[in-house]
Structure formats: C-alpha cells, structure tokens
Amino acid sequence: MAALLPRPASVPLARPPAEAELAVDIQNLFGRYRRAERDSIEDVSLVVRKGALLGLLGPNGAGKTTLLSMLCALMRPRSGSITVHGLRFAEAPDAYKDLIGLAPQSLALYPRLTARENLEAFGRLSGLSGARLRERVAFGLEFAGLQDLAHRRVETYSGGQQRRLNLATTLLPDPPVLVLDEPTVGIDPQSRHAIHENLRALNRAGKTIIYTSHYLDEVEQLCDEIAVLDGGRLIAQGALGALLARFTGNRIELRFDPRTVAAAADILRTMAGVEDVALRSPLLTLVTDDPYRRLPAILKMLAHVHIRPLSVAVGARDLEQAFLALTGTQLRDGS
Amino acid sequence: MRRLSQLRAALVKETLGLLRDKEALLMLIVMPAVFVLIMSLALQDTFRQTIPRPMRVIFLAGPGVGAQRLLAALRREHSLAVAARISPDDRAERARARGLVREGHAALAVVLGVRRHGVRPRTAVLYVNPALPAQMRALGISLVRRAFARVATDQLASIVRRFAPHSPGVRPAPLRLVVAKGGLEGAPTPTSAQQNAPAWALLAMFFLTVPLSVAVIKERQQGIITRLRALPVPSWVLLAGKILPYFLINSIQLLMVLAEAMYVLPLLGGDALTVGHAPLALVVVAASANLAAIGYGLLLATFVQSQEQATSFGAVSVLIMAAIGGILVPKMVMPAAMQELSAISPMSWGLEGFQAIFVRGDGLAGVLPDTLRLLGFGAACLIVAAIRFHRELRPQ
Numbered sequence: 001m002a003a004l005l006p007r008p009a010s011v012p013l014a015r016p017p018a019e020a021e022l023a024v025d026i027q028n029l030f031g032r033y034r035r036a037e038r039d040s041i042e043d044v045s046l047v048v049r050k051g052a053l054l055g056l057l058g059p060n061g062a063g064k065t066t067l068l069s070m071l072c073a074l075m076r077p078r079s080g081s082i083t084v085h086g087l088r089f090a091e092a093p094d095a096y097k098d099l100i101g102l103a104p105q106s107l108a109l110y111p112r113l114t115a116r117e118n119l120e121a122f123g124r125l126s127g128l129s130g131a132r133l134r135e136r137v138a139f140g141l142e143f144a145g146l147q148d149l150a151h152r153r154v155e156t157y158s159g160g161q162q163r164r165l166n167l168a169t170t171l172l173p174d175p176p177v178l179v180l181d182e183p184t185v186g187i188d189p190q191s192r193h194a195i196h197e198n199l200r201a202l203n204r205a206g207k208t209i210i211y212t213s214h215y216l217d218e219v220e221q222l223c224d225e226i227a228v229l230d231g232g233r234l235i236a237q238g239a240l241g242a243l244l245a246r247f248t249g250n251r252i253e254l255r256f257d258p259r260t261v262a263a264a265a266d267i268l269r270t271m272a273g274v275e276d277v278a279l280r281s282p283l284l285t286l287v288t289d290d291p292y293r294r295l296p297a298i299l300k301m302l303a304h305v306h307i308r309p310l311s312v313a314v315g316a317r318d319l320e321q322a323f324l325a326l327t328g329t330q331l332r333d334g335s
Numbered sequence: 336m337r338r339l340s341q342l343r344a345a346l347v348k349e350t351l352g353l354l355r356d357k358e359a360l361l362m363l364i365v366m367p368a369v370f371v372l373i374m375s376l377a378l379q380d381t382f383r384q385t386i387p388r389p390m391r392v393i394f395l396a397g398p399g400v401g402a403q404r405l406l407a408a409l410r411r412e413h414s415l416a417v418a419a420r421i422s423p424d425d426r427a428e429r430a431r432a433r434g435l436v437r438e439g440h441a442a443l444a445v446v447l448g449v450r451r452h453g454v455r456p457r458t459a460v461l462y463v464n465p466a467l468p469a470q471m472r473a474l475g476i477s478l479v480r481r482a483f484a485r486v487a488t489d490q491l492a493s494i495v496r497r498f499a500p501h502s503p504g505v506r507p508a509p510l511r512l513v514v515a516k517g518g519l520e521g522a523p524t525p526t527s528a529q530q531n532a533p534a535w536a537l538l539a540m541f542f543l544t545v546p547l548s549v550a551v552i553k554e555r556q557q558g559i560i561t562r563l564r565a566l567p568v569p570s571w572v573l574l575a576g577k578i579l580p581y582f583l584i585n586s587i588q589l590l591m592v593l594a595e596a597m598y599v600l601p602l603l604g605g606d607a608l609t610v611g612h613a614p615l616a617l618v619v620v621a622a623s624a625n626l627a628a629i630g631y632g633l634l635l636a637t638f639v640q641s642q643e644q645a646t647s648f649g650a651v652s653v654l655i656m657a658a659i660g661g662i663l664v665p666k667m668v669m670p671a672a673m674q675e676l677s678a679i680s681p682m683s684w685g686l687e688g689f690q691a692i693f694v695r696g697d698g699l700a701g702v703l704p705d706t707l708r709l710l711g712f713g714a715a716c717l718i719v720a721a722i723r724f725h726r727e728l729r730p731q
C-alpha cells in the first residue's frame with residue numbers, strides 16, 4: 001500500500017491503511033471538462049481511511065469540486081480509478097451512489113418547497129420511505145436547527161439557514177461517506193460551530209467525511225488530515241501537524257513599513273542561506289535553510305541600512321501560512 | 336418499490352413547485368380564462384357576419400293536406416323566410432332546390448315525399464347550405480324540426496280527440512325528417528366560442544413551455560441537478576415527475592375554459608359554446624394536445640441555457656405556432672395559402688380536432704388524423720427530450 005502514496009509532498013500516515021480500511025481509493029486520476037483544453041485534475045492519487053475527517057484545500061480553481069464530482073460519479077474520469085468501500089461505480093451504480101452523500105457547493109434545494117418538503121422529496125429520491133423516512137426527516141430538521149421553520153418555504157430562509165438545510169439534506173440517507181463541498185459558506189460562527197460539533201459526532205460514529213473549505217481556521221480545528229490541491233495536482237496530503245511542521249518550519253515572516261518593504265526584499269535576496277523571498281507588502285516571507293541560525297544576520301543586515309521590521313515570526317504559525325508556502329497563493333483575498 | 340417511492344417524490348415536488356408558481360398559474364389558467372371571454376365577445380359579430388337574417392328556406396312538396404300543414408307551421412317561424420313550391424314529385428325540381436341551397440341562394444331546403452332507396456315517402460329531407468355557420472345550421476335544423484313536431488302534435492291531438500279520448504297510447508305515424516348529408520360538400524364554420532375557446536386553451540397549454548423550461552433551468556442553475564445526479568435515481572423518474580403535474584394543470588385549464596364558454600359566456604351576452612356529442616373524442620383530442628404541448632416544453636427545456644432564453648424562445652416559438660395555426664387569427668379569414676401553411680402547426684391540429692367535434696359533430700373516427708399527428712409530435716419531442724435529459728444526468 002505504501003507504494004500507492006508516492007506523492008513527493010505527502011507525509012506518510014503512521015501505518016499504511018489496509019485495503020478493507022479504505023473508504024475512498026483514488027489512483028492516478030485525470031479529469032477534463034468537455035471542450036476544455038487542459039485537465040482540471042491531473043494524476044491525483046488520494047486515499048481516505050474509513051472514519052477519516054479529511055480537509056481538502058486549494059485555491060479557487062484548484063480542482064476541488066472537479067475531484068469531488070468524479071468521486072460522486074457526476075463526471076467521468078479521463079483515466080485512473082476510483083473505488084469507494086472497494087466498489088467501482090461501473091460495477092453497481094446505485095449501490096455506489098448509496099455509499100456517498102454529496103452536499104454540492106451551490107445550494108441544492110427547491111426554494112418553493114418547505115424544509116420538510118425538501119427533506120421528504122430528497123429523502124424519497126435517495127431511496128428512503130415509511131417510518132425510516134419520517135425518522136430521518138425529523139433528524140434532518142433537528143440537525144439544521146429548523147424544526148420551528150419546517151413549514152416555511154426555503155426561499156424565505158436566510159442564507160445560513162439554507163446552507164444548514166443543504167447539509168442536512170445530504171445526511172438524510174445516512175451514507176457512510178460524506179462529501180461536503182464548502183458546506184459552511186455564509187454561515188455565522190455560532191452556527192458553524194454547531195455544525196462542526198455535529199460533524200464531529202457523525203465522524204466519531206464512524207462516518208468518513210471529506211470536507212472542502214476556504215476557511216483554514218475551520219479546517220484546522222475540524223480536520224485531522226489535510227490534502228492540498230493546486231492547479232489540478234495533489235501537492236500535499238497528511239496529518240495536519242506534520243504538514244505544518246514540514247512546510248512552514250523553514251520560514252521567517254517579517255512585517256515592514258510598506259515604504260521600506262521593497263528595499264528590504266532587495267537586500268535579503270542577496271543573502272547567503274536565504275533560498276527564497278516572497279514579497280506581499282507589507283509582509284516578506286523568507287525560506288531559509290535554518291531560520292533560527294539565519295535570523296540574527298538578517299536583522300543585522302537590515303539594521304545596517306536602517307530598515308527595521310515591525311514584527312518577526314519564525315516557523316509554523318497556522319495553516320494559512322502553510323498553504324501560502326505550498327501554493328504560493330493565499331486561499332482567500334484579504335486574509 | 337424504491338422506484339415507486341422515488342416517482343412519488345418526483346411528482347410531489349414538481350406539483351408543489353408548480354402550484355406555488357404564481358406566474359405560471361397566471362399564464363396557464365388565468366390567461367386563457369380571460370382571453371376566451373374577451374375574444375369570444377369581441378369576435379362574436381365577425382363570426383356571424385355572413386349570416387342573412389331571416390334564413391331563406393325552400394319548401395318543395397306535392398299537393399296534400401300534410402304539406403299545407405307543414406308549410407303553415409314553417410311560416411310561423413319568424414326566423415325563416417319560406418319560399419314554397421307545391422308541385423307533383425319532380426326530380427328536376429328537387430335538383431334545382433338542392434342547387435340553390437348548395438350555392439347559398441337559400442340556407443335550407445325542405446323536400447317532402449322523396450322516394451329513394453331506404454327512404455319512405457312520408458320522409459322529408461332537409462338540405463343545408465354547407466357554408467352556413469354552425470350556429471345557424473343548428474338553429475335552422477332545430478326550427479324546421481320544431482315545425483315538424485308541431486304538425487305531429489296537432490295531428491296527434493286531433494286523433495286523440497276524435498277517436499280515443501281516453502287512450503293516450505295512440506299516435507299517428509310520425510313524419511320523419513332526415514337531414515341530408517350526401518352530395519353537399521364544404522365544411523361548416525365555427526361560432527366565435529367554438530373558435531376562441533379551444534384556440535386560447537391550446538395556446539395556454541403550449542405556453543407551459545415557459546414555466547416548465549424555466550423550472551428545469553432553475554434546477555440546473557442551482558445545485559439541485561448536481562444533487563439529483565449524485566442520487567441513485569434514474570432520469571426517467573425525474574422526467575415522469577415533470578409530465579404529470581403539467582398534464583393535470585392543462586386538463587383543469589381546458590375544462591375550466593370549456594365550462595366558462597358554455598355557461599359564463601352566455602351570461603355576458605355571448606353565444607354559448609356547443610361542444611358536440613362525442614365526449615370520448617374530446618378527451619382523446621385534449622390528451623393528445625396536452626402531451627404534444629408537454630413534449631414540446633420538455634424538448635425546449637433541454638436546449639435552452641438560461642431563464643431568459645427559456646422565456647423568450649418559449650414564448651416566441653409558441654406564439655409563432657399559434658399565429659400560423661389559426662389560434663391568434665382564425666383560419667377562415669386567412670388566404671388559402673396561409674390556410675395550407677397552418678397545417679404545419681401542432682396547435683392547428685389541436686384546433687382542427689376540437690372543431691371537428693364541436694362544429695361538425697365528429698366522433699373518434701373524425702378526429703383520428705389530427706390526434707395521431709399530435710401524438711406523433713408529442714412522442715417525438717418526448718423521446719428526444721428523454722435522451723437529452725438522460726445524457727445530462729449521467730456521468731459527463
């Protein structure tokens with residue numbers, strides 16, 4: 001199995017999972033939209049253990065939704081293989097779909113129907129009926145915190161309420177694998193917290209969850225494992241802590257007065273031991289071979305030209321930084 | 336079991352969605368109801384214009400008491416202007432009367448004592464001008480019938496009085512009136528209500544194209560289609576869910592419009608709609624037109640990409656079909672070439688079907704060709720739509 005995880009940037013799990021423990025096994029996946037000139041997913045291999053809570057990260061257009069679309073059999077891979085609980089889509093389409101619950105990135109609710117009617121409709125379409133359907137609809141309303149609004153049309157809900165219902169609808173048939181594409185966009189921190197609690201409980205109860213989000217703090221709190229997509233390629237996968245140490249341990253971040261930051265960058269580029277200088281006014285991020293050993297020399301050099309950093313940080317600060325280090329882009333503007 | 340439950344869900348969500356779509360209901364139910372009233376009243380006189388009043392009737396009979404009585408009874412009808420010719424049975428005379436009627440010099444001809452195969456001498460034949468508007472045709476026939484009935488009643492009364500004052504069972508051999516069919520060609524024309532009621536009902540039926548395709552587009556633009564595609568539900572279930580609610584709403588609409596034209600229109604001073612005597616044929620034509628409309632709507636829905644396209648393509652194509660098909664402008668006022676062109680419009684097939692029943696009094700056999708055309712068109716649209724819908728739902 002170890003051979004199946006040869007990503008250059010991947011941090012190996014403590015123990016390679018056995019076949020039967022895999023919820024999702026994606027191998028050498030390529031995917032291209034019709035009439036597109038290039039692949040939106042290029043040679044992605046990704047395994048997800050049963051019971052994992054995986055955060056799938058990547059800047060806009062990285063291919064997250066595309067990858068999930070192929071996982072959910074909405075899009076045909078150009079090549080490569082996907083199995084979910086050991087099953088391929090082509091072997092048993094309905095059984096395969098029964099394994100996965102997808103919460104689409106865009107809202108997937110009938111606006112003219114009430115919450116209850118939506119849950120009932122999608123519940124039945126998922127194959128539920130009778131007492132089981134009633135029980136799951138009640139669960140869904142509770143999960144979304146919409147018991148009191150169950151008889152109001154969805155179009156009268158706030159954005160956050162709609163999001164919560166969108167997620168609850170996905171949980172209805174109780175599939176073992178949940179694929180959640182940015183399920184908390186537009187939800188206030190309180191509701192988001194409640195949703196996280198619920199997701200953790202589901203995860204503890206054995207659900208495998210794949211979760212994409214643009215909120216890195218959210219992923220950091222929620223997920224125990226991370227995969228990072230960029231430009232259609234998987235550039236990192238592994239436990240959160242290990243990723244942070246690996247990708248931000250060699251970094252120094254300096255904050256300057258915006259008027260001096262460019263000059264500082266020019267000077268530091270010439271220094272020995274500084275492998276890379278990234279300028280994002282007023283921040284300068286240096287990649288060095290040994291941050292703690294190089295820092296005094298860096299400060300001395302700057303003092304020499306009368307430039308003084310406003311603040312200095314060494315090593316892993318948060319996922320945001322790791323992400324920046326990995327992809328060279330920020331996940332969201334203004335963060 | 337699973338499919339049945341899924342089908343139920345598909346039906347319920349589409350039905351609720353449609354019932355809560357105010358714009359759709361306005362277009363599908365209110366629009367035809369209003370249009371039928373307005374247009375039937377507005378065009379009432381146009382449809383009556385060709386009718387001379389009172390109707391000219393030729394009365395042709397041999398000498399005899401019966402003929403005299405009949406002539407007197409006919410002359411008592413103020414709406415009939417009777418020109419009588421009493422002469423021994425004469426073939427040439429009869430042919431001349433028929434010719435006058437056929438060419439429109441007279442509306443009706445009552446010919447007594449015709450001797451021909453299968454017709455007894457005590458039978459009268461009524462010839463009707465084929466170009467007579469249906470309303471007048473019906474009126475003329477019923478007035479002549481009334482005159483005949485009056486003579487028969489008088490005879491009966493006198494017989495009863497004279498011979499058997501206490502036995503109501505005695506009756507004379509009735510004088511039979513046969514409305515001639517053979518030899519007279521040309522289609523009767525519809526009344527204003529017979530044109531407008533089915534025309535606007537059909538237009539509204541086809542207008543479902545707009546809300547239907549908008550609903551499909553909305554599903555596609557929101558994540559709904561993504562969720563549906565990720566669920567283990569076949570495309571035919573979802574498609575079937577879209578057909579039935581629209582079928583029902585169209586059927587309700589048609590019933591409402593017909594009832595309105597039959598019962599409300601006369602209250603407002605219009606001529607009531609007469610719908611013929613073939614309910615089964617009516618159901619068959621209505622269902623075929625309904626399926627044709629839904630098929631077209633679904634087909635369009637699989638082609639358009641945005642709500643704007645759905646609205647404009649939907650409305651424009653339906654209006655063109657309506658204009659060509661004699662819906663917006665009655666076919667009888669079109670020049671011959673346009674009348675021929677109208678045969679390409681499915682809405683014209685529907686209108687022809689309805690009018691065959693209403694105006695000509697046709698039954699199932701009479702509406703078969705138009706029904707088959709409608710069903711063929713609907714089925715072709717549905718098949719293409721189903722294929723395209725299936726392609727859209729399966730993994731891309």
Ligand SMILES: Nc1ncnc2c1ncn2[C@@H]1O[C@H](COP(=O)(O)OP(=O)(O)OP(=O)(O)O)[C@@H](O)[C@H]1O
Nearest residue numbers: 033034036040058059060061062063064065066067
């Ligand atoms: N329907 C489509 N047709 C053609 N190209 C597409 C289509 N959808 C997405 N793409 C392209 O595929 C790439 C990946 O898009 P994708 O939606 O998977 O990104 P994402 O990681 O989900 O981004 P976001 O964070 O914005 O949701 C992008 O370059 C995008 O332009």
Ligand SMILES: [Mg+2]
Nearest residue numbers: 064065066105
């Ligand atoms: Mg996305």
